[in-house]
Structure formats: structure tokens, C-alpha cells
Amino acid sequence: MASRKRIFLKRKIKKIAIYLSSFLFLFLTLFLFYLSFLILSLPDIYVNQNESTKIYDRTGNYLIYEIGPKxxxxxxxxxxxxxxxxxxxxxxxxxxxxxxxxxxxxxxxxxxxxxxxxxxxxxxxxxxxxxxxxxxxxxxxxxxxxxxxxxxxxxxxxxxxxxxxxxxxxxxxxxxxxxxxxxxxxxxxxxxxxxxxxxxxxxxxxxxxxxxxxxxxxxxxxxxxxxxxxxxxxxxxxxxxxxxxxxxxxxxxxxxxxxEKNLQALHFSLEVKSFLENNFPDINLEVAGLKVITTLNYELQKKAEELVKKYAEINKEKFKAKNAALLAMDPETGEVLVMVGSKDYFDKSIDGAVNVTLRPKQVGSTIKPFIYSVFFEKGYPDNMILFDVPTNFSVNPRKPFTPNNWDKNFRGPITVRQSLAQSINVTSIKVLYLAGYDEVIKKLKELELIKQEKDYGLSLVLGTPEIRLIDLVRAYSALATEGFQPSFSFIKEIYDSKGNLIYKYEPQRKKVIPENIARIINDILSDDDARIGVFMPNSKLNIPGWQVAVKTGTTQNSRDAWTVGYLPFLVVGVWGGNNDETPMDQAGAGFSVSVPLWNEFLSYTLSRPEYLKLKNIKKFNKPEIQRIEKPLLNGEWQFVEIKPFDKITNQPTKNYDNVNFKNAIVIHSELYFIDRKDPLGPPPKNPYLDAQFENWEKGVINWALSKKNEFELPLWYDESFIQSLSQN
Known part of the structure; x- marks a missing residue:
């Protein structure tokens, strides 16, 4: 019995050994065959027959960059x-x-x-x-x-x-x-x-x-x-x-x-390359043979590069601003048509390799239209009166905040329309406060202009957040399209080496600003008359024959100059300054550094046939203007009332003993009439409950006192209020 078991076991072991040997032989044969095939199929290591990835402009006719062995x-x-x-x-x-x-x-x-x-x-x-x-x-x-x-x-x-x-x-x-x-x-x-x-x-x-x-x-x-x-x-x-x-x-x-002579639009091309590397990590771009059709308008790009260099040289001599950048976008699709990241990519003296269109920077007053959009959403009309007077906006006596306007002038009562068109700082801070800081922050996040939580305070409206030019232009696209903000792209289509379409940009749009609010902003920013007072009539903010909305901005200490202008089919943003944050001469602030470049580029662009045909087709629509019958909101700021005056001193008084009653001019600040929680409703019962009221009221009354001889009637004011302020 034991003998039979041993025989059976030996046969089984022998059978298993045969199977294993056969399997091992087959495996080794296949492996050696694979190695032989691999060796025979290796190309000559000095010759690379694979095709590079080629990047073209939007027409597919101009090769602007090549990813592959140079x-x-x-x-x-x-x-x-x-x-x-x-x-x-x-x-x-x-x-x-x-x-x-x-x-x-x-x-x-x-x-x-x-x-x-x-x-x-x-x-x-x-x-x-x-x-x-x-x-x-x-x-x-x-x-x-x-x-x-x-x-x-x-x-x-x-x-x-x-x-x-x-x-x-x-x-x-x-x-x-x-x-x-x-x-x-x-x-x-x-x-x-x-x-x-x-x-x-x-x-x-x-x-x-x-x-x-x-x-x-x-x-x-x-x-x-x-x-x-x-x-x-x-x-x-x-x-x-x-x-x-x-x-x-x-x-x-x-x-x-x-x-490299055939390197075109280098900052733009490198962004395309970065997109390819991030979205196709498993593809060796140098040998993939991809054909990339970008969004770049080659002719406009070459003109933009020429003009950026021209004006950077002019600004260097006149205003000590050595660099400039320009970005143009189709506001409907978010396609980047032009991107000039610096005067010269290879100029190390200006950090030319840095793409300024993608570098966060303080944007000055170019942020204001989006703050005003929240203000208008609350129902405030564009003819409302705001007082541009010296005002301390700080509620901390030890840390006053009394901002100036860029020209150091104060204009007294002006309309909201004038405030935005002329970019008045004092009244814009009031707009931010009346609109509500939290609501404004929410809007800026929705527009993807800011991402991080940070307490900017009321200086937010002066453009203290650091924002990329491409994001700023994209936000202005929402105004150009009456409220729809697009995604953005550098690429239209990508084809593989066999001509198969493997990627196509599909624009995504989201509603971020109500239609009529966008129309109001567009109407104001394209209103040349409303700009008069800060800008001369028919200045370079205008393109003859076209209705163009435009906003300028200058940052603290004149470090950056901005201009963003747009039509319903095109947005162009320009920056001028120094990459190392060295201040420009103040004479070049805002207008002189950035506007001439913006104007010449946009004028050239609009003269081209593809845009000339849109001249009478795509225009800004007129907004519906709401009129509110309420002090200040109806455009009226001085009121005639019968008020008591001391018989002896002939001064305003609240004491009704020994007085004469006269028709008098009465002037109050915005917060005297406006309850921020219900701006279109009745005036607040006790305006002193608003932390900013006394500061705003003081500013307005001090201004009125300085002008009291210019009024047709005597000025009446609360003398006890003035006395209490003088003691603080």
C-alpha cells in the first residue's frame, strides 16, 4: 500500500515538474523574444523621428511656438x-x-x-x-x-x-x-x-x-x-x-x-505650454506631434508688442516707468486674443521674463465699478448726491483715516455718476460703506477678483487688493456682456498627430451682475461729459466714432498705472510701471502712463475690417434709470426751511428765546437721510446710531460753513453739534 502511494506521489511530482518546466520555457522564450524585438526595434539614438508639438495662432496659419527638440x-x-x-x-x-x-x-x-x-x-x-x-x-x-x-x-x-x-x-x-x-x-x-x-x-x-x-x-x-x-x-x-x-x-x-527667431508671443506661448503639461501629463509633448490652435490674434499681438515697447520707452524717459503689459479678451468667450506680459521677455533689467498679466498687483480705482454695481443693486440712483469733502472715516480717534482724491481737490456735492466717472476717492468710500462691506466682498469673490479672507477695510475701494490683469479683464467682460462672466482660455482646439480632435474649448458663462446694473455702469463709464472736471473733453479715453467704456486707476505712491476699456465685443487692459515696485513720477499717474498705449492699440484694433463691421451692430444698451423722490437720492442737497436765528448775534440757534425765524439753507450729510438697512425708505430716526454719521456730518457742515457766503439764503446748522465736534 505504501509502495503504491510513493509511486503515485512520484508521478504527480513528475507531472507538476513537466508543467512548470514547460511554463518556464514558454515564459523565457516569450521574454527573450520580447527582448530581441525591443533590441531590434530601438531607433538610432542620434536620430529622433518623432514630431514636435506645434502651437499656432487662432487661424492655424502662423506657427508661434514649438515644443520639441531645439x-x-x-x-x-x-x-x-x-x-x-x-x-x-x-x-x-x-x-x-x-x-x-x-x-x-x-x-x-x-x-x-x-x-x-x-x-x-x-x-x-x-x-x-x-x-x-x-x-x-x-x-x-x-x-x-x-x-x-x-x-x-x-x-x-x-x-x-x-x-x-x-x-x-x-x-x-x-x-x-x-x-x-x-x-x-x-x-x-x-x-x-x-x-x-x-x-x-x-x-x-x-x-x-x-x-x-x-x-x-x-x-x-x-x-x-x-x-x-x-x-x-x-x-x-x-x-x-x-x-x-x-x-x-x-x-x-x-x-x-x-x-530664437521663430519664438512668437513668448509669454502667451509659455502659458499654452503650461496648460498642455498640466492637462496631458502622460504625453511627451516634445515627440507627440500635437497641433494646437490657440486663441491668439497674431496680427493684433504683433501690434501690441510693438506699442508696448514704444510706450515703455516713452514712459521710462518721461515718468520713470520702465515696463508695460497689455491683455485683450473676447468678453463673450473669454478667449485671450492678445497677451504681452512685458516690454521684452529677455530684458533682465525689468524682470522681463515675469508675465505681468498674470502677476497679482494692486489695481487702484479699476476695482471701483464692481463696488458701485453692489451700490446700484441696492436701488441707489446714479443722480444721487454725494459730498466730496474732507472726511475722517475712522471711528478710532487715534488712527484717523482722511483720504485725498488723486488731484488733492474736493468738489463738494457731486452725483454718483460723476463720482464713478471721475474716480473720486472720498465719495467712492461712501459708496462702499452705503453698499455694505460684506456684500461688496461677496461680489468680488463671485467675480473671482479676490479669493482670500482679508480685512481691507474702507480702503478696499482704493484698490488695495492684489489682482491679476487677466482676472481684472475677465471681470470687466461681465460688464461688456451685461452681466455674464466667461471662463477664459488660451487654446481653441488640439489635434493629435493623426489629425484627430482631442480637445475643444467650450466657454462657460455665469451671471454675476444684473443686466440693468451692468448697463448703468457701461453708460457711466462711456459718458464723456460725466468725466469733465478730471478729464478734458474728447481726451484719449475716447475713440472717435465708437462708444467705449473705460476706467483708469493708479495705486498708492504711483507704483502702478492701469487702464481697462471695453466694448460689447472686446476688452483691453493695460498696465504700466516697474516690476520692482519703484514708484513712477506722479505726473504719470494713471492717465499718462497707461492711457496712450491703450488708446493707440484699441484705435488700431477697431480700424481692422473684422471689427469695423461690428460698429453699428454691437452697441451698449441704454439702462432703465430709476428716479427716487427722497433728499439727496433725487439730486437735491440744499433745502430751504424756516429756522431760528439769535436776534443779537444773528447766528443759528436751537434756543427759541429771543430769536427771529428766517428762511434758511439747511444741509446734511448722506447718513442723515439714509438708513443703510433700508436706503430707499424713510430717514433714520436717530442717525447718530450709525458709527460714521458724526464724521460725515462734520465734513459736510465744515464744507458748508466754508461756502456760506456763496448761498443766497443764510446757512442754518446745529451750533451745539459744531461745538461738540470742535471739542473732540
Whole structure:
């Protein structure tokens, strides 16, 4: 019985062994076949047959940018020995010792990735990096790492170490769209690779670790630290002497940037590139062959670039404003038609690489229309009277807040229409207070002008929030479209290498301002008569033959000058100033720095056939104007009443003994008549309950007293109120 069991067991084991052997043989056969196929199918590592991603204007006719290898291939013999040594020190000191992979580096990377909980560290050799850059995506996954290791081993079998190193140095990303050491040397230093100095070699070799971080154009401090690290590694590896190390360490970064002739609309193009990288992370854009149709109007972009440069030079001489930016948008779709982020992308003296249209800055009075929109939503009419008089808006006696208007003048009683059109600060603060601070903040968040909770106080209306020009233009688009704010985009369509549509921009719009409120704002901002007093008639805020709404703004200490103007089919925003926040001359505040550029660009744009045909078709609609029969809200601010005057002094009095009663002028501040909780209702029973009342009343009465000889009737006022104020 036992013998039979042993025989049966042996047969079973033999059968299992046969199956396992067969399976193993099949697996090894398939694996070897796969490896053989992979080896045979590897392309020549000096030739990249893949197509770059091409970015076009909105017509698809003008190539404005190319994402792909911009490289000049050189042979292994042409690559300087010092360049090879530098990259080995920086990236893979055991390059000539290993067979394509570094077990020690892989183990270290695995341990760090386990600690981090994500595949952040690669432990890649130069050969692995080459394999990844040529044949794999940039997405960090464990599957990609396995493929990378296999390909690295194959590359080591097929090519010599010098060939691999040369291929690496010919294909690696050196930032700013440059691939390969020769192309990088030409771009950054205007030299060939064999003409580079030690410190220049170290700088370039340090970039590929993280091109966007170690770019000497964008982050010179980090690039310098990385360069010095490479020099130190070269010293430690014995490739340079102590004297060479010290000498190179003392040298500053001195670039000689060579422009790429076919780079167009660089700030705009880089935003498109960023969108592609963020939305298609699994696609290697450099070899994907995508065709990207953007929203850019090429002709308008070229004109805008010309004018930004022209006026930046003029403003530099006249007003010490060295830089400018311009952005144009279709308010219906949010398509960005023009984006000029600075006078010159490559001008380091003005931080030209910084895209000012996407940089948050205080926006001055250009924020006012959106605050007034909340005011109008509460039912206040545009002919309401506000007093532009010196006013302390602080309820803390130790910290007075008595703002000036930009021209240091006070105009007395003016309409709300004039207040917005002339951008009067004092009355605009009153508008903010009457509209309600919390309601205004809610509106600005809805418009996506502010995101963070911050106590701006009443200075909010002076434009203290930091806002990007693109967001400001988008908010003005809501006015241009009578209340609808669009999403925005730099891209219309994207096609793959086979011509298939893989992305199409679908504009999204949301209602953020009531239709008639937007019409009221449009009517005011396009009213040239309402601007008179601050601006001359027919100033450059006007485009002859067109109804254009426009708002200017200047920030504190004249650091920034803004102009945003629009029609129902186009919004144009302009900024002028200095990237380092250096103040301009005050003579250039607002109008002189930004308006001429805005005017010339918009005039040129509207003269083009595609816009001329809209001249009599798309216009601003007239608003429905509500008239309120209530003091101040009806446009009346001085009232005739029978009041007591002392018989002896002939002064106003509240004492009814020994008085004469006369017809007199009575004037009160806004809060005497308006209950903020019910602005169209009856006056407040006790205006003193409003914390701002005494301050506003004092300002108005002091102004009235200074003008009392100009009234036809004697001025009556509460003498006890005046006395109490003088004691405070």
C-alpha cells in the first residue's frame, strides 16, 4: 500500500515538474523574444523621428511656438572632455563602471519612495535618463521604472559608453526649450560647446536636474547654487584643481542670451505650454506631434508688442516707468486674443521674463465699478448726491483715516455718476460703506477678483487688493456682456498627430451682475461729459466714432498705472510701471502712463475690417434709470426751511428765546437721510446710531460753513453739534 502511494506521489511530482518546466520555457522564450524585438526595434539614438508639438495662432496659419527638440547634434569627439566630466560628477559618478543601472542607487530610491509613499525618487543613471527621455513618458510610475531599467541595459549592450554619454548630452533638456549641450551653449552664452569656460559648463550641467527651477533666466540665485554644487563635485572627483575651483566659484553668472527667431508671443506661448503639461501629463509633448490652435490674434499681438515697447520707452524717459503689459479678451468667450506680459521677455533689467498679466498687483480705482454695481443693486440712483469733502472715516480717534482724491481737490456735492466717472476717492468710500462691506466682498469673490479672507477695510475701494490683469479683464467682460462672466482660455482646439480632435474649448458663462446694473455702469463709464472736471473733453479715453467704456486707476505712491476699456465685443487692459515696485513720477499717474498705449492699440484694433463691421451692430444698451423722490437720492442737497436765528448775534440757534425765524439753507450729510438697512425708505430716526454719521456730518457742515457766503439764503446748522465736534 505504501509502495503504491510513493509511486503515485512520484508521478504527480513528475507531472507538476513537466508543467512548470514547460511554463518556464514558454515564459523565457516569450521574454527573450520580447527582448530581441525591443533590441531590434530601438531607433538610432542620434536620430529622433518623432514630431514636435506645434502651437499656432487662432487661424492655424502662423506657427508661434514649438515644443520639441531645439538642438544641434554634435559627435562624441566634438563634446569637450570637461563637459563630460562635469555631467558625470553631477549625475552619475560611476557611469564608466556600471552596466546601465546602479543597484545601490535603485535601492536608495526604493527606500526613499517607501518613506515618501510615492515614486518621487528615481536613482537613475545617465543611461536610464537617456532611455527615459528618448522612449518613455515623464510620468513617475513603477512600471515606467522597470521599462527604463530594461532599456538602459539594452542601450549599454548596443552602444559604447562614449556614444551613450554623447547621446545624453545631445538630447537632455537644458530649459527654455533647449535640448543638447551645443544648443544650450548657443542660447545662454552665444558660444559653441567647445568654447565654454569651466563656470559656464558647470552652470549648464546643473540645469537638467530641474530646468524650470535652475534656469539662470528665471531663478539666477538657485542656478548659481546649483552651479557651485557641480563645481564642488568636480573638485571632489578630481576633475579640476583647487585653484580652478576657487577661480570659477568667484565668477558671477554672465549670460549672453541668443533669441530664437521663430519664438512668437513668448509669454502667451509659455502659458499654452503650461496648460498642455498640466492637462496631458502622460504625453511627451516634445515627440507627440500635437497641433494646437490657440486663441491668439497674431496680427493684433504683433501690434501690441510693438506699442508696448514704444510706450515703455516713452514712459521710462518721461515718468520713470520702465515696463508695460497689455491683455485683450473676447468678453463673450473669454478667449485671450492678445497677451504681452512685458516690454521684452529677455530684458533682465525689468524682470522681463515675469508675465505681468498674470502677476497679482494692486489695481487702484479699476476695482471701483464692481463696488458701485453692489451700490446700484441696492436701488441707489446714479443722480444721487454725494459730498466730496474732507472726511475722517475712522471711528478710532487715534488712527484717523482722511483720504485725498488723486488731484488733492474736493468738489463738494457731486452725483454718483460723476463720482464713478471721475474716480473720486472720498465719495467712492461712501459708496462702499452705503453698499455694505460684506456684500461688496461677496461680489468680488463671485467675480473671482479676490479669493482670500482679508480685512481691507474702507480702503478696499482704493484698490488695495492684489489682482491679476487677466482676472481684472475677465471681470470687466461681465460688464461688456451685461452681466455674464466667461471662463477664459488660451487654446481653441488640439489635434493629435493623426489629425484627430482631442480637445475643444467650450466657454462657460455665469451671471454675476444684473443686466440693468451692468448697463448703468457701461453708460457711466462711456459718458464723456460725466468725466469733465478730471478729464478734458474728447481726451484719449475716447475713440472717435465708437462708444467705449473705460476706467483708469493708479495705486498708492504711483507704483502702478492701469487702464481697462471695453466694448460689447472686446476688452483691453493695460498696465504700466516697474516690476520692482519703484514708484513712477506722479505726473504719470494713471492717465499718462497707461492711457496712450491703450488708446493707440484699441484705435488700431477697431480700424481692422473684422471689427469695423461690428460698429453699428454691437452697441451698449441704454439702462432703465430709476428716479427716487427722497433728499439727496433725487439730486437735491440744499433745502430751504424756516429756522431760528439769535436776534443779537444773528447766528443759528436751537434756543427759541429771543430769536427771529428766517428762511434758511439747511444741509446734511448722506447718513442723515439714509438708513443703510433700508436706503430707499424713510430717514433714520436717530442717525447718530450709525458709527460714521458724526464724521460725515462734520465734513459736510465744515464744507458748508466754508461756502456760506456763496448761498443766497443764510446757512442754518446745529451750533451745539459744531461745538461738540470742535471739542473732540
Amino acid at each position: 538642438k544641434t547634434l554634435i559627435s562624441p569627439q566634438e563634446i569637450p572632455d570637461l563637459v563630460k566630466k562635469a555631467v558625470i560628477s553631477a549625475e552619475d559618478k560611476d557611469f564608466y563602471k556600471h552596466k546601465g543601472i546602479s543597484p545601490k542607487g535603485i535601492i536608495r530610491a526604493i527606500w526613499l519612495n517607501i518613506k515618501e509613499g510615492s515614486p518621487r525618487y528615481g536613482g537613475s543613471t545617465i543611461t536610464q535618463q537617456l532611455a527615459r527621455n528618448l522612449f518613455l513618458s515623464t510620468k513617475k510610475t513603477f512600471t515606467r521604472k522597470i521599462k527604463e531599467i530594461i532599456l538602459a541595459i539594452i542601450l549599454e549592450k548596443k552602444y559604447s559608453k562614449d556614444e551613450i554619454l554623447a547621446a545624453y548630452l545631445n538630447n537632455i533638456n537644458f530649459g527654455e526649450g533647449r535640448y543638447g549641450i551645443e544648443s544650450a551653449a548657443e542660447f545662454y552664452f552665444g558660444k559653441k560647446a567647445n568654447e565654454l569656460s569651466l563656470e559656464e559648463i558647470a552652470l549648464l550641467v546643473g540645469i537638467p536636474k530641474a530646468p524650470s527651477i535652475y534656469s539662470p533666466i528665471r531663478n539666477s540665485d538657485l542656478a548659481l547654487k546649483r552651479r557651485n554644487y557641480v563645481l564642488k563635485r568636480m573638485l571632489e572627483d578630481g576633475y579640476i584643481s583647487q585653484e580652478d575651483y576657487k577661480r570659477a566659484l568667484e565668477k558671477p553668472i554672465q549670460l549672453n542670451i541668443t533669441r
